[in-house]
Amino acid sequence: MTDRSADVPRARGQFRTALRESPPLWWALLYFFCLLCGYYVLRPVRDAMGASSDAATVFPAFMLDWAAARDIALGEFTLQVLFTGTFFVMLVLQPLYGALVSRFPRRVFLPVVYLFFIACLGAFRWAFDSGLPGRGALFFIWIAVFNLFAVSVFWSFMADVFDNAHAKRYYGYIGAGGTVGAFLGPIVTTTLVGRIGVENLPLVSAGFLAVCLLCILKLREWARRNETRRATHDERAIGGSVWAGLKLIVRDPLLRGLALLMFFGVGVGTLLYNEQAAIVRLSYPSAEAATRYYSMIDWAVNGLTIAVQLLLTRWLLRRYGVAPLLLLPACAILIGFSLLAASPYPLLVALVQVATRASEFSLSKPARETLYTRVSRESRYKAKAVIDTAVYRGSDVTFVWVHKALATLGSQVVFLAGVGIAAGMLAGAWRVVRAERRLPDRGRDPAV
Structure with missing residues (x-):
């Protein structure tokens, strides 16, 4: 051992x-x-x-x-x-x-x-x-x-x-x-x-x-x-x-998968962020208690992210490629939202928040960025910019209003909707993994 x-x-x-x-x-x-x-x-x-x-x-x-x-x-x-x-x-x-x-x-x-x-x-x-x-x-x-x-x-x-x-x-x-x-x-x-x-x-x-x-x-x-x-x-x-970035996303299966993964990945984060704020207002009425709650999450996220990046990310990438770095966070978030739909307790919300943010920073993002070394320069600069900006913020604005509409029905309904969004994230990750297998595994750049 x-x-x-x-x-x-x-x-x-x-x-x-x-x-x-x-x-x-x-x-x-x-x-x-x-x-x-x-x-x-x-x-x-x-x-x-x-x-x-x-x-x-x-x-x-x-x-x-x-x-x-x-x-x-x-x-x-x-x-x-x-x-x-x-x-x-x-x-x-x-x-x-x-x-x-x-x-x-x-x-x-x-x-x-x-x-x-x-x-x-x-x-x-x-x-x-x-x-x-x-x-x-x-x-x-x-x-x-x-x-x-x-x-x-x-x-x-x-x-x-x-x-x-x-x-x-x-x-x-x-x-x-x-x-x-x-x-x-x-x-x-x-x-x-x-x-x-x-x-x-x-x-x-x-x-x-x-x-x-x-x-x-x-x-x-x-x-x-x-x-x-x-x-x-x-x-x-x-x-x-x-508009070449948008055209590339429409034509390329890998870029479409990355856009789908980004949209639903940001969606689960936005839904969790807004619902967490609502729960904190009810469970931690004083400013001091709420600050301690958020401070605990930030320390846990940063500590876990650094540990995973230094001890696990590089090993997984070199041994297994991007697949586990994309699929494991999506599966963990899906399980987390399923648990929250059953029991939306503040401590559990904090744990899922830590898992969501830390897995994004330490696993998902390095995996996505690695894929851009294997596509054309136009895809790296134009399609990637569309995904990282317009798709990202499009998801933000979509799900911040979705949360506003669902919040009146209660936290369990919000997290139940989050299960569906997390499933969309998992589907996007799977599409990226399938498309990645067709990419050339080398240091040469494809034709621009």
Whole structure:
């Protein structure tokens, strides 16, 4: 029987060996660490705005006047309105992103994207400091857009830097680096907010994004070498129309499966998030008790994610491929929602929430990103962007309103509906696994 006490030292040794073998792994780890740390510095600010019961602090005056004229209590629909607004912003930005990657090579558009994000953070510093009306909704939507586009661009770039074989070896480590950044970001916020104020936190995040920009510049050379080995023209612009991403998803069975998996995977998370908030309001009436509840979940999610990424993700990918990383979380979530439909107790909700979030970060996402190393560059940048943004937010806005409609019938009805959504997630995972078997298992890139 294997001595489990030797697993951690063995994992440390393998990690050190990977860093020696792959210099770009250093920069990739730093990149993802700073990206998620910068995001999680601002996430508490976003959550506070989304949870505010005072609509006047979130929405601009014209929306408040419109709602008041129609006797609509806008504060009762804060999350629904913010999620819907985020979705429509995504619909507008997706064609602009497609145009960007169609016209400019990677060495141009990646730095431009991050310079734009940094400039936006400077603008939000001014908005917070000046008390700009509607800044809450604007910031909430921008943070959601930033998170999705920035992370999508990151993994697309990693698919250029590392081929399929190296992705299986290193993506678990890279994901763990991001998890550490996500873990430390709120600590940075807690430490600094009392000293510099909320209005200056965007500047702290901008500093992390500046480091991300440096990492992009350092990693471009390895991306160029990898693309040369794949016999492609590295720095040419990615051809095709703005709507090429949608067309690719319609035509390609793998991309259709990934879109289906994303839609239902986000759906179970959105349903669980909203129902959990409703249960917490009933079971933990004080702010202190609710904070302890959420803190327990965050610590469990981050700890479990790091452990799985370091000890299990890489081994599963190399030994069995992506199948267990996609199917096991879907099966676990299906079982979890079935148990919740029978007994929606707060502790069980917390356990399912931990399993859902940790399995997404540690297993499902690294598996999905590994698949993008085996498709065309146009699929990596265009179809992936559609899936990670429009499909993601489309699911968000769909299921946040589904929850609103079902919540009046009780928690058990909500979780029973969640069983069906989890089954859809499992079906999407199975379609991806079947389509993945037809992909070439190599480091060469398919024809673009």
